[in-house]
Amino acid sequence: MTSAPSPGRNAAPARGLAVTVAAVWGTSVTAAMVAVPLALRDRLPDPLATHWSGGSVPDDNMSFAADLVVTLALWGVAWIILLAAALHGAALRTRIIRINWWAFLFGWAVFALGVQGSTLYANLDAATWREAELPPWTIFAVLLVAFAVGTLAGYLGRGGPDPATGHPAEPPPAVRLRPGRRTVWVSRVSNPWLTWLAVTAPVAALIVIGLAAGDVVDVPAAWSILSVAVPISLLGVATATVRVTVDPQGLRVGLGPWGWPARRTPAGAIESAWAERRTPGEVGGWGVRSVPGTGRTTLMLRGGDHLVIRRARGGEFAVSADDAERGAALLNAYIAEAAGS
Amino acid sequence: MLLTLDLNDPRPLHEQVAGAIRRAIADGSYAPGDRLPPARDLAGALGINANTVLRALRELRDEGLLEFRRGRGVSVLNRPDAHAVLVEAARELLAEADRYGYGPEEVIHIIRELS
Numbered sequence: 001m002t003s004a005p006s007p008g009r010n011a012a013p014a015r016g017l018a019v020t021v022a023a024v025w026g027t028s029v030t031a032a033m034v035a036v037p038l039a040l041r042d043r044l045p046d047p048l049a050t051h052w053s054g055g056s057v058p059d060d061n062m063s064f065a066a067d068l069v070v071t072l073a074l075w076g077v078a079w080i081i082l083l084a085a086a087l088h089g090a091a092l093r094t095r096i097i098r099i100n101w102w103a104f105l106f107g108w109a110v111f112a113l114g115v116q117g118s119t120l121y122a123n124l125d126a127a128t129w130r131e132a133e134l135p136p137w138t139i140f141a142v143l144l145v146a147f148a149v150g151t152l153a154g155y156l157g158r159g160g161p162d163p164a165t166g167h168p169a170e171p172p173p174a175v176r177l178r179p180g181r182r183t184v185w186v187s188r189v190s191n192p193w194l195t196w197l198a199v200t201a202p203v204a205a206l207i208v209i210g211l212a213a214g215d216v217v218d219v220p221a222a223w224s225i226l227s228v229a230v231p232i233s234l235l236g237v238a239t240a241t242v243r244v245t246v247d248p249q250g251l252r253v254g255l256g257p258w259g260w261p262a263r264r265t266p267a268g269a270i271e272s273a274w275a276e277r278r279t280p281g282e283v284g285g286w287g288v289r290s291v292p293g294t295g296r297t298t299l300m301l302r303g304g305d306h307l308v309i310r311r312a313r314g315g316e317f318a319v320s321a322d323d324a325e326r327g328a329a330l331l332n333a334y335i336a337e338a339a340g341s
Numbered sequence: 342m343l344l345t346l347d348l349n350d351p352r353p354l355h356e357q358v359a360g361a362i363r364r365a366i367a368d369g370s371y372a373p374g375d376r377l378p379p380a381r382d383l384a385g386a387l388g389i390n391a392n393t394v395l396r397a398l399r400e401l402r403d404e405g406l407l408e409f410r411r412g413r414g415v416s417v418l419n420r421p422d423a424h425a426v427l428v429e430a431a432r433e434l435l436a437e438a439d440r441y442g443y444g445p446e447e448v449i450h451i452i453r454e455l456s
Contacts, residue, residue: 175343178440183345184386188378243378245386259382323370326343 018086018157022105026079029109033075033116037068040120048123049132056136058122061129067119075112078104085281094282095158096291102157107150114142175326175333182248185330187321190241190257191301194286198236205229239287242301244321246331250338251309253299253319265317267338271310273331275324279303307331342370342378346387347436354389358397360429366406366417367426377407377415 037044041064048067049058062070082105085092092098122134177183205226238261243254250270254262283289283298290297295315298306307324309331310316321327344361346354362383365371377383380398384391398415401407404425408418438448 180348181345182348182387183343185343186378186382186386187342188382243382245382247386259385322375323342326370330343 015086015092018092018101019083022079022083022086025105025109026083029075029113030072030079033072033113034068037064037116037120040124043125044120044123045126045128045132047129048119049126049129049134050119052122052134052136056133058129058132058134071112071116071119074115075109078108078112088281094284094291095161096284097281099154099158103150103154106153107146110149111142111146114146118142175329177333177337183330183333185246185323185327187244187307187323187327188241189244189301189320189322191286192240194236194240194301198233198240201229201233201236205233235287239299240301242299242319242321244307244319244327246327246334248334248337250334251307251331265309265311267331267334269312270331270335271312272335273307273309273328275328276306276308276318277304278306278318342383343368344383344387346389350436355393355396355400358383358387358389358394359400360432362397362401363406363421363425364429367421367429371417373417373419375417376413377417379414 044064046064047061048064049060050062050067050070051058051060053059082101085101092101118134118138121138123129123132126132175183208225208229238256241255241257243259243262245252245254248267249264250267251265251273252262253265254260278298278300280286280300280303283300284291286300288297289300296318297316298318299320300306300318301320305321305324306318307321307327308316308318342362342365344358344365346357346361350357352360362377371377377398380394381391384394387394398407398409402409402415404421405419406417406421408416410416435445435448438444
């Protein structure tokens with residue numbers, strides 16, 4: 001067989017490796033973050049200088065224990081999330097996510113270690129935290145090294161290219177079109193969580209206006225928050241519900257609870273259609289998701305069945321739809337009809 | 342939801358729509374508990390009045406197939422019984438036979454031969 005390996009077969013060893021590396025590497029990083037400051041404790045002032053503004057003079061401090069907790073949290077939270085994502089498995093199935101995952105695992109660890117290391121370096125052998133001087137270049141060095149390590153790790157961990165999505169092995173259920181009949185397919189999917197999120201944004205904006213009216217925040221700030229919150233909210237409501245229709249003209253995807261605005265793709269402009277299971281983890285989240293360079297766009301509302309079309313002039317478009325198999329079958333029938341006439 | 346309307350069917354439109362929805366539920370694309378697309382969406386796709394679809398939905402509710410819940414739309418309560426499904430299938434078969442110029446008697450004859 002020369003076909004691309006299925007994601008299911010591919011994911012298992014990659015996932016095992018990722019989990020192992022994340023566990024070993026993460027444990028080592030955590031151990032170093034605890035051991036190094038403890039070993040140097042006698043040479044450090046308490047409290048430690050923890051913040052520098054502008055030049056090299058410290059302007060804030062924290063106790064030794066608090067600083068240790070904060071630095072551990074900086075790394076630990078990211079580590080747990082990454083480990084959970086690897087254990088979940090689905091997250092590492094696509095290349096873009098794998099690259100981000102590996103880049104974060106190493107880049108973020110280096111960043112957290114760098115933050116801790118530079119803090120310890122500045123405080124080392126200082127009598128009090130006010131004398132702990134940090135050369136301004138250190139933060140740039142930390143960022144640069146973390147970014148470089150992250151990029152390298154992402155590159156090494158990128159894995160094979162994503163298997164070309166295609167038609168399911170078994171032929172889709174055939175839909176027969178007969179003259180004198182009108183056959184249509186309708187699906188509506190909405191995600192209550194996304195709607196809820198989108199609706200809370202203007203509520204937050206209204207609270208800000210209220211605060212502005214009460215002179216708690218200044219008016220220009222309120223306007224700028226409002227000018228961001230309202231479009232985000234509208235966009236959110238529009239992409240939290242989607243109405244997908246297949247009729248003799250082709251595919252119609254209507255956004256929002258009113259199905260408007262809508263985008264129509266004539267049957268003649270579609271090469272083929274099929275149903276496919278996709279998850280938010282695979283496409284990089286909810287809403288309109290596209291990976292640059294692949295020409296693939298997904299309107300993701302929830303994990304599960306998606307109706308996918310390949311356009312005649314290239315590019316793929318997928319949209320969340322219940323009962324997508326029947327929709328794809330009917331669309332294929334109309335595509336064949338459009339090609340025949 | 343896959344719906345087919347026969348433009349030559351002499352039955353009233355709401356009966357045809359009810360039949361189409363009954364078929365869609367019978368073929369398993371919607372299971373008990375699933376929410377149907379709103380009547381407005383179905384009407385828009387079929388190119389008919391939303392009231393016609395609502396009338397069909399009410400008929401199916403009275404048959405015990407659908408459940409109307411305020412704020413939650415229309416959902417499937419039960420699968421249609423075998424008799425109703427077979428009636429729809431037979432109606433379809435008769436319409437198909439008619440297109441080839443076969444009458445009901447000839448269809449019955451074919452069924453006898455098969456069984």
